Amino acid sequence: MLYNNGKEPVRKRVRKMGRKVSYDEKIEIVKWVLKHNHDYKQAAQKFDITYSRAYAWTQKYEQANDWTALKDRRGKTRGRQPADREKQLLKEIRDLKAKLREREVQIAFSKKLIEISNREVKRPNDIKRFKK
Template sequence: YLAGKGSLRNICCTYEISSPRVLRDWIKKYNGHKTIKSHNKQGDRIMTNGRKTTYEERIEIVAFCISNNDDYQATADKFNVSYQQVYTWVRKYKANGYEELIDRRGKRKDTDEITESDKLSAQLKLIEAENRRLKMEIDFLKKLKEVERRR
């Protein structure tokens, strides 16, 4: 465009630029000697996907983060995990120690570990689910009788 080899609109069509306004902004930045970035990389680093880690790795990650003045971003980058996960692990460690870093997802409690209130709440959930199923069955039968009466 600066060489005079086409209009804003023609150059946008040739190089599949979304609008002449975008090209105009790029030209202003170029003439102002500012760097043009393809996109904001700050958001990319924060939202990176984590990976599966072992208990020992989590301990190492937390230790590294704390020794580096709680620099969560540097820790996340070094160990290839998400910023949020590092933050969560450090917070759990500071609240309750290294035992909190154990991954307990999908683990059932032993029968001796289950308290009476846990047993009652589980039983209540089962009864509520059965109650919902029976209500649905009754509603279905009512609807079926209504359809049969119409015939």
């Protein structure tokens, strides 16, 4: 009984890791694809990249109609710095007010905790566990 009708099984291709492509190379590849009537397969062979990468970069460019769409935006980005000294001071004031509110809540909570723990004292001669 033959499961594959006498044909030899096809060996699986080992996928190789894609090479790193710079921003300028991406622009060159997309220009080539657009010039050659969206021939992604030919571009993949010519530039040693995958079909899907050529297709994705071309689509990104066509949707945004801007070359900056091809830039790699992964990784950490630095936080935006306040434009001038006044904005920086306003941000610092907001941060300090937030810290102050947090401390006030902590103090109110600890006072309430002391009050609740002192309710359990039945006789005045008992030693209180917490001081007010």
